[in-house]
Structure formats: C-alpha cells, structure tokens
Amino acid sequence: MIGRMLVRLGRAVLPALMLCGATTATLQAAEPVKIGSFLAVTGGASFLGDPEKKTLEMYVDAINADGGINGQPVELILYDSGTSAKQALTFVKRLIEQDEVDVIVGGTTSGETMAVIREVEKAGVPFISLAGAGVIIDPVKKWVFKTPHTDRLAVQKIFDDMKARGLTQVALLSGSGGFDKSCRKNAQELAPEMGMTIVADESHGKGDTDMTPQLTKIKNTDGVQAFLYCGFGAPTSIVAKNVSQIGLTVPHYQTQGSASMKFIQGADGAAEGARLPVAALLVVDQLPDDHPQKQVATAYRDAYEKKYGESVSAFGGHAYDGLYIVAQAMERAGGTDKETVRTEIENTKNFIGADGVFNMSATDHLGLDTRSFVMVEVKDGNWKLLQ
Amino acid sequence: MGFWQPRRAGILALAAVIAVLPAVLPNAFYYDVVILVGINAIVCVGLNLLIGYGGQISLGHAGFFGLGAYFSAVLTGTYDWPPLAALATGAVSVGVLSFIVARPILKLKGHYLAMGTLGMGIIISIALNQEVDITGGPDGMPVPAFAIAGWEPSSEQTWYWIVAALLMISVWLALNLIDSPVGRALRSVHGSEVAASVAGVDVTRYKILIFVVSAVMASFAGSLYAHYTGFITPDEASFFHSIEFVTMVVLGGMASTFGSLVGAAILTILPQLLTVLHDFEMLAFGAILMGTMIFMRKGLVPSLVDLAKRARP
Incomplete structure (x- = not known):
C-alpha cells in the first residue's frame, strides 16, 4: 500500500518537475x-x-x-x-x-x-x-x-583618505559578523603595506547595544589619530552615538557597511562628520559631470x-x-x-x-x-x- | 500474514522505489534532490522515534545535524582526519552531549520541553556562528570530499547509492526498535508516563535512550550532508531548520516511519516544484501545509492508510 503510494507520488512528481523548466520559456523565435x-x-x-x-x-x-x-x-x-x-x-x-x-x-x-x-x-x-x-x-x-x-578595497580607500589628511595612527573597532572580521583582517594586513599603524584593536559581540567600554579604551589610548569602525547594520548607528557621547573627537570613519540612510537616521545626528566609502550610485546627483559613472548611474x-x-x-x-x-x-x-x-x-x-x-x-x-x-x-x- | 507483515512490505517497497528511481531520474539535478530527500529522511526517521513514539518534542534537532556537519568539516578540513573517523567522532560526541542534556531537559514536559530543546539548538547555532576561527562564522566553510582509503564518491549517482543504503539501514533499525521491548515501552511512555512507570517501565531511561539515538542519527546525517555538498554554513543548525525537520515528521505522520520518509520527500521536493509559481511560492507552500494539517490531522500516511482501510472494509 505505502509502497504503491510512494511509486504513485514519484510518478506524479517527476513529470511535474520536468515541466517546470519548460514553462519559464516565454520567448519564441530564435x-x-x-x-x-x-x-x-x-x-x-x-x-x-x-x-x-x-x-x-x-x-x-x-x-x-x-x-x-x-x-x-x-x-x-x-x-x-x-x-x-x-x-x-x-x-x-x-x-x-x-x-x-x-x-x-x-x-x-x-x-x-x-x-x-x-x-x-x-x-x-x-x-x-x-x-x-x-x-x-x-x-x-x-x-x-x-x-x-x-571590503579590502573599502579599507584601502579609507586608508588613502586618512593618509591624505596626515593621519597614520588608527584605532579599530569591529563586530563579530563575517563582514566585520574580514574588514578587520584586511585592515591589519593593509596597514603595514600602506604605512599605517593600528594602535588599538577592539571588538564587540553580536547584538551588543553599548560600545562605550571599547570606545573609552580607545579614547585613553595614546596617539590615536583616527577611528575606524568595521561593521554592518544596526551597530553602526550605536557606535556613532557612543562616539559622540564619550567625546571621542578624532576623525571618524566607517565602511560601506554603513552606507544606508538608516545609519544616519539611527545615529540621531551623531553621524555628522563621519566619513565612509560608498558606490557612486548613492551620490549620483553630486557627481561632477565628467565623472565616468555619472551617466550610467x-x-x-x-x-x-x-x-x-x-x-x-x-x-x-x-x-x-x-x-x-x-x-x-x-x-x-x-x-x-x-x-x-x-x-x-x-x-x-x-x-x-x-x-x-x-x-x-x-x-x-x-x-x-x-x-x-x-x-x-x-x-x-x-x-x-x-x- | 507471516512473511508479508506490513512493515516488511513497507521496507521492500522502499527498496523497490530506491532500485527503480535511477531508471527515471534524467540528470544530476534530480539525483541531487533525491539525495537531499534521503539525508533529511534519515534525520526524520530518528526524530520520529522521539516525537511519534516517545511522545517528546525536540525543536533543536538541527543543532545536532549542524554539529555533526561541523565535526566532519573541521576534523577533516582543518585537522586532516579521515572522514569516517571524523563522522564517528561527531556521532559519539553528539551522543555524549545529548546524553548530558537529556536528563535535565527531558524532565520538562510539554511547552517547557519544547523550550528547553529550542534553547539548546539556539545555543549550538550561536556557537557555530560566533567561533569564527574554528567554523568560519556566518559565511560557512568548505568540506573536503568523503574519501575512504583513496576512493571518493564524486558523482551524484555514487552518492545516491550511499545515501540509499544508509537510509535503508536507518529505516530497518527504526522498525526493529519500534517492535522491540524498547519500542513498546516507549509507546507506553507516550500513552501515559504515570501508567508506564506503574507498569514498571523506567520512563526516564527510555526517554533518554531515544533522545540520544535520534540525536546521533541527526549528527550522522549532518556529516553525510557536509561531505556531499562540500560547503556548510551555520544555517544547517538554525532554529528554522529544526522546525523544518519537525514539520516533515508531523506532515508525513507521527508514529509512522514511512510517514517520515514521505514528509521528508514532500518538503524537500515541494520548493522545487513551486518555483513555477514565482512570487506565490511561499503562499502555496503555506497553504499546502495548512491544508494537510487541517484535513489530515494524523499526517499524510496514517490518514491515507485509514482512508484506504475504510474504502476496503
């Protein structure tokens, strides 16, 4: 009985499966x-x-x-x-x-x-x-x-910008996600190549809602010239808020992981002045007319x-x-x-x-x-x- | 009856289906789907022992599945262990882990038991996500091929026979267990724990036993899956994957080993069938599940068997 049912199920299912591929074809001709x-x-x-x-x-x-x-x-x-x-x-x-x-x-x-x-x-x-x-x-x-x-390109772009401003001593904060870890690894690898020094390397856990302890440590580290946060999604706004709360005044950088209006809105004004690399698409109206991507974007x-x-x-x-x-x-x-x-x-x-x-x-x-x-x-x- | 006991007929039918399928599977994609059905079915056959016969619920079985997968991935990938040794180590470790958590967890009843197993599954899932240095974190990690003494199954066809053989063994073991004194004791536990203990059944011992057996089967299937796909992510251990397993068992029919097979088959094949509906895929999926549960409360296979019996008095 059950066996017969299985066979019947197989018979019903297989031809149907075969049809699936065919039905998506809509265009005739060549x-x-x-x-x-x-x-x-x-x-x-x-x-x-x-x-x-x-x-x-x-x-x-x-x-x-x-x-x-x-x-x-x-x-x-x-x-x-x-x-x-x-x-x-x-x-x-x-x-x-x-x-x-x-x-x-x-x-x-x-x-x-x-x-x-x-x-x-x-x-x-x-x-x-x-x-x-x-x-x-x-x-x-x-x-x-x-x-x-x-993320490697992003970190490179950020370091370029820091160097252009004469900042070489970076404090790093990263989360625990895959993106965060990869970004941190790239920062550590690229720093010596690009003549940067990572003077502080802090991390926070997934779902943390307060990063002031890590940021306080960074604030108390000698010689920090710039701050970079490697992270994605909601924590990006929290970090921006905490940075302004504890009065960490060094230039503040984030990655393309924060390239969403939610970052700005969530930070409630604290994101002002933060710099990040984004795709040209996001600021297409501000691109100069001779920018190669202006037209396409x-x-x-x-x-x-x-x-x-x-x-x-x-x-x-x-x-x-x-x-x-x-x-x-x-x-x-x-x-x-x-x-x-x-x-x-x-x-x-x-x-x-x-x-x-x-x-x-x-x-x-x-x-x-x-x-x-x-x-x-x-x-x-x-x-x-x-x- | 004699030789043609229903369960023997069932296992013969399963063997016949397995033997005939390669003749109608046109390409590797179909093999892939059938192999996934087989791997899910091994988990469900084990889980069904716990849910259908033991009357306990586990919302954390994907945790064991994931642990098995990661044991195989890490031990063979990072430490160059032979796959069979890694698989066995995973199964034993999961067995020990489930034994340790079984006692406190299985003391809980009903919703509390569900919450307990759910918590355990989520802890495993968090650990796999967070231990980036070992597991590769949320992005997952690759798994080496399943090499045994220099030979490795490379094609879907070979994997088909491996999974089919192991599924047959699992079903056979499960059927034997159910019809053994252990199985009868379990069913009495399902019926009424008080009555069972009055009748001299060591309720706790049997509940732990069946929990460990089903966990080890999940770990085993997880290891197989890891080697078969060659890449795993912590999603394998996620809460939703646990729910998927439970749904397969419930849909197919609790306390029916073949129901578990049918449940696993339907829930694995359905998403592939429903791609035709594009945006309505999820809607149809939900409607089918709801329809089955409303009109066939015992699950597909037991309901259909009842129906057949009624039609042929």
Missing part, C-alpha cells in the same frame, strides 16, 4: 540565450536579493526590447534561494543540469556563492557572483567572477525608481553590472560557447557600470580599484561627496 540566476529574494538577505531580482528582470526586458544578444532573445531563469546555501546549491545544479543555462549571474550572499563554487567549477559554466567577500575571487577561480566591491537610478517606485540601492547595481558584463562578453564572443564567453568576461575592459569601471584580467576577476568608491561625509543628515 534559440534563446539562457541566463540563470539564484537570488536571496526572501529570507534574511532579501533586502539585497530583492533589488537584484528587480534589476535583472527590468534589464533583461530592456535587452530583449533592443533585439536581444547577437539577435537571440534572452531568457532569464531565476530561482529564489531563500538566503539558504543549501537551496542555492540545489538551484545551481538545476540551472546547470536541467535548464542548461549558458551563464549564471547570481548568488546574493557570500555563503550562497561559496557553496556553489565547486559545482560551477566542475560543470564549467561562467558565473558572476553578486556577493561581497574577497575569498570568492581570491584565489582566482577559473569560472568565477564578481561585481561588488570587496543616473540612467540606472532613474529607470529603477521610475519602474518600481522605490529608492535605488547599491545592491541592485551589482546585478546590473553582472548582467551587462555578460551581455557584452557574449556579443564579443559572437555566441554562447562557455569557454569563449568566459575568456571574454575576463577580457572586460573599461566597462562602466553602477559599481565602478571594470578592468578584469586573468589574475583579477573583480576588476575594480579604489576609484570605484567615492568618499562621502555625513552632512546635514545626508551624504556629502568629498572632492
């Missing part, structure tokens, strides 16, 4: 170019995955309206990983084995991306990740690329805000860049042969995207440098571009 994607549209990282999904959908439509890639229509096959590395891996297998996609643009979080790298490398499909961690492309993996800035922001009626975020920009890097590589390759497309992605030069100007190579599968960030200062409750 054999479509298949772009696969898996994004954290729901779950913990949905604030990243949702704008990425909207961006991909919007621009795939735009590309199709323009006649597709090499005359072929583009088909986007997108799955929601629910911010789960496990689901991500299954969906990547589905994209590769079942949907037979030509290229994958996706992977919202570093965990999801790292979980699928082995599969992607094994199958040999070009993959552009939309996640932040540096380990994704360092060491370089043959088939894996990414578009978002790494303005167009993207206007299109996104018009279509979805919500303010643009830097995260959707990662997806924009990933999609167009692939589209251009395919046009140069004149087809969808995976090996050729991979080589052409690697040959991406002077691609102006939302995240910066990309120059990839066999040893650099990100292709951004510190110019892709702009330094901003919090002023009157908003971002003020520093020239």
